[in-house]
Structures are given as structure tokens and as C-alpha cells.
Amino acid sequence: MAAARARDAERDAILAALAPVADGIAATFGPVCEVVLHDYRRPEGSVVAVAGSLTGRAVGGAMSEIGMRVLARGDEAADELNYLTRTDRGTLVKSSTMVLRDSTGAVFGALCVNVDVTAVGQVHTLLGALAGLGAGPPEPPTTTFGNDIDSVVEAIVDAHQVRQHRGWAQLDREERLRLFRDLDARGVFAVRRAVEQVAGRLGISRATAYSYLSRSRTATGPAPDGGTA
Template identity: 80%
Template sequence: MATEQARDAERDAILAALTPVVDGIAATFGPLCDVVLHDYRNPEKSVVAVAGSITGRTVGGAMSEIGMRVLARGDEAADELNYVTRTRNGTLLKSSTMVLRDSAGAVFGALCVNVDISAVSQAHSLLGALAGAGAAPAEPPTTTFGNDIDSVVDALVDAHRSKQRGSWAELDRAERLELFGGLDARGVFAVRGAVEQVAARLGISRASAYHYLAQARAAHDTSTGGTA
């Protein structure tokens, strides 16, 4: 079995080989595209190469909520191809996230391609209206692309809270567990210090946050037939 040091060397070599690919893909698609290479061994600074500026990423920046979702799924994570999302400033993107694996099959990073399709979408809507097409497609979800992990975690907490009624104090136990379970499923708690950050965002103690996280995980294990 390969040592962890050997596995890290292999992963470093894969990232090094893909770095010029980042520039090549971005050059092919032009200014409406950006390509980001992530090393998930360091979630807070996962961006190791970037070309283009659509999502405003920089080398040394943090993973997005999409990366957190990959982390949450671990080695079960799969490629997510040609999905549509929207940045917080309204730019409509068609994106693909391709997970990176070492020779043992362990997921350790991702290569992400984002293409700005705002103009294409507007043209499509106009042509559809002229042709008498039906209702507009559903609004795509908004994805937070931030260069610091705190802003991404905060955005996810706020998004989950917006789906519920009122403040933390107004939530019943089931709703509190749903909030923590939802954040856990999105990979938020795979980030170092996220429990403390979520607690501060909700205005609760660190101990309460850990309690609800443990209860949410236990409820999930029970519902899926696992063990707590």
C-alpha cells in the first residue's frame, strides 16, 4: 500500500500535469469562460490554477459550495456535467465539475469549467417569445463563488435560513435538525472551523451547534439504515 507521502506526490503530479490544461481550455472558449483547478486537500485555499475571470477566482482562493458538496460525498462523488447555475451578481453559467482521483480512486480535487451563457439565454428567450414558446424555464440556483471560505459558508447558512420561518429561536427541533442536516449534506462541516462559524451566524453556542449537528447525523443514519 502506498504511503501517504507517495500518494501526495502522485496527486501533486496530477495537478501539475493539469495546470497547462487550464489555460488551454480557457483559450479555446475565449473570454466568456473560466477554468479553475482545485486541490481539496486544502479547502480554505483549494484553487491552485485559474484562467479567466467569470467567477472572480484567484490562486489561493477557497472552494465554492460545489466543492463542499464534493467533499461531503467523498470518494462517492461523481462528475457533474453541463449544469446551469447563477453567480450572486446574476451571471448565468453553464458549468462542469470533473473530480480528480489518485490511482487508489480517492477524490482529492476537481477541474471546473464555467461558461457565461447570459447572452445566449437572453437570445433564446427572445426567439422563444417570437416563436410563441411556452413558459420560461425554472430559475437556476445561485452559487456562491468566493475566494474566502467564510463568505461561502455564510451564504449557505443564509440560503438555508431563508427557506425556513423566522429566527433560530422560532424554529422547532425538526426545523433545527433540518437546517444542520442540510448544511452537512452540502459539505459545510468538512471545512475547518465551520461549526464555530455557523454557531456565530445563528447566534447560538458552539456546544449547541455540535449538539444539533450530532443529532442531525444520527437522524440521517437512522433514516438510511446506518449506524449513529
């Protein structure tokens, strides 16, 4: 118990020290920049500091699916630097997610820097068209940033459904297991009440969702019953 308290105190101190760093980074880059500090001990409300307002999040807000993916990897997580994504409002964002570790090497949070590069992307497209260079780079994925963890979970489930072009009833057993494996790998089930929420989004019972999650983690045994809620 004493060791756990000491570990939490160390993590709290690291987060407290990084809060003014977040302010400094955002001030340096100006209104196109947002810096978000996350404490993964509270996945449903991981945001402990925000500088800037690019994604509209506030202290106490939820992590995005990017944070869920890092959380799912646990201590094996690595920094994700200079990747492009797009908000659901169409803003093109260049981001870096840097994991935070305590003195034992355990991952407990992240410092995320987001920069609005929408104008840069538009100029790149224009110059490419003028130079006759053809199609530009692939469209970056859309990421849901929000203060509500439920909206983030729902967006991940819905995106998977769109990629499949089919609903739950049209999926075979292996596709259903793959769906749950994918959601699990992306950290969805690290969130409290996520299984119930996924079940509701898919139109299945909570028992069916728990059964498929269990089967997806073992990849053995007969197919669970596919009832609806």
C-alpha cells in the same frame, strides 16, 4: 508515512499536469470561459490554478458550495456536467465539475469549467417570447463564488434561512436537525471553523451548534438545549 508521502506526490503530479490543460481550455473558448483547478486537501484555499476570470477567483481562493457538495460525498462523488447556475452578480453560467482521483480511486480534487451563457439565455428568452412559448426554464440557483471560504459558508446558511422563511428561534427540533443535516450533506462542516461560523450566523452558542450537529448525525437522543451566544 512513506505511503502517504507517495500518495501526496502522485496527487501533486496530477495537479501540475492539469494546470496547462486548464490554460488550454480557457484559451480555446476565450473570455467567456473560466477553468478552476481544485485541491480538496485544502478546503479553505483549494484553488491551485485559474485560467480566465469569470468568477473573480485567484490561486489560494476557496471552493464554492458546489465544491463543498462534492467534498462531502468523498470517494462516492461523481462528475457533475452541464449544469446551470447563476453568480451573485447575475451572470448565468454553464458549468461542469470533474472529480480528480488518484491511482487508488480516492477523490482529492476537481477540474471545473465555467462558461458565461448570459447572452445565450437572453436570446432564448427573447425568441421564446416572440414565438409565444410562455415561461422559460426554471431559474437556476445562485451560487456564491469567492476567494473567502467564510462568505461561501455564510451564503449557504443564509440561503437555507430564506427557504425556511423563519429564523432559528422559530424552528422546531426536527427542523433544526434537518438544517444541520443539510449543511453537513453540503460539505459545510468539512471546512475548518465552520461550526463556530454557523453558530454565529444562527445566533446560537458554539456548544449548541456542536450538539445539534452530533444529534443530526445520529438522529437519536433528546433535543439539545437551544441557548444563544
